[in-house]
Amino acid sequence: AQRVTQPEKLLSVFKGAPVELKCNYSYSGSPELFWYVQYSRQRLQLLLRHISRESIKGFTADLNKGETSFHLKKPFAQEEDSAMYYCALRLGSGNTGKLIFGQGTTLQVKP
Amino acid sequence: DSGVTQTPKHLITATGQRVTLRCSPRSGDLSVYWYQQSLDQGLQFLIQYYNGEERAKGNILERFSAQQFPDLHSELNLSSLELGDSALYFCASSNPSGGADTQYFGPGTRLTVL
Numbered sequence: 001a002q003r004v005t006q007p008e009k010l011l012s013v014f015k016g017a018p019v020e021l022k023c024n025y026s027y028s029g030s031p032e033l034f035w036y037v038q039y040s041r042q043r044l045q046l047l048l049r050h051i052s053r054e055s056i057k058g059f060t061a062d063l064n065k066g067e068t069s070f071h072l073k074k075p076f077a078q079e080e081d082s083a084m085y086y087c088a089l090r091l092g093s094g095n096t097g098k099l100i101f102g103q104g105t106t107l108q109v110k111p
Numbered sequence: 112d113s114g115v116t117q118t119p120k121h122l123i124t125a126t127g128q129r130v131t132l133r134c135s136p137r138s139g140d141l142s143v144y145w146y147q148q149s150l151d152q153g154l155q156f157l158i159q160y161y162n163g164e165e166r167a168k169g170n171i172l173e174r175f176s177a178q179q180f181p182d183l184h185s186e187l188n189l190s191s192l193e194l195g196d197s198a199l200y201f202c203a204s205s206n207p208s209g210g211a212d213t214q215y216f217g218p219g220t221r222l223t224v225l
Binding site: 032034036041042043044045046049086090092094095096097098099100101102103104 | 159162207217219
């Protein structure tokens with residue numbers, strides 16, 4: 001079955017420390033993976049797409065098909081990074097698709 | 112601003128009632144998706160429409176229904192409401208023909224059933 005797992009419910013770090021938010025997926029096809037961020041139960045904002053291999057707000061994520069992981073990393077956390085982070089897997093093709101979300105990880109960056 | 116709009120922002124109603132949530136997608140996006148976010152279930156996909164047609168269905172209750180109109184806005188109808196339907200309902204839109212099918216989310220409608 002298709003599944004996204006974010007093993008940490010809460011990750012607490014100090015400002016300036018490195019951050020790694022874990023995401024593992026289960027999917028037999030070719031995965032399309034995303035990271036979304038949600039500040040204080042507001043709208044979900046797209047942070048990263050694995051296909052674009054970009055860096056947004058200092059965050060990067062690399063798809064590791066061997067380990068079926070798509071961990072989100074940032075070398076130096078900032079207080080404004082405190083938010084809920086969701087890893088998502090897109091299922092479907094063409095004009096049909098849905099996102100399967102992990103349970104989310106709350107990142108708390110302490111001063 | 113992602114451009115997806117949702118109304119109303121908040122909705123408070125009683126058990127047994129029926130409500131309609133509205134979503135307007137980003138300009139040019141043909142696909143609309145509905146998701147439910149609750150504390151116990153997390154973010155769950157409900158249903159997808161593409162250019163007026165239903166394309167994918169998730170864990171959507173029979174009491175819930177949706178449609179997408181010719182102007183591409185969508186409505187999610189929730190009936191015979193129960194306390195457990197209290198949640199944040201998000202709409203997202205995308206343009207699959209653009210290659211990468213990235214979904215952009217609206218601000219959500221917070222439904223409280225008393």
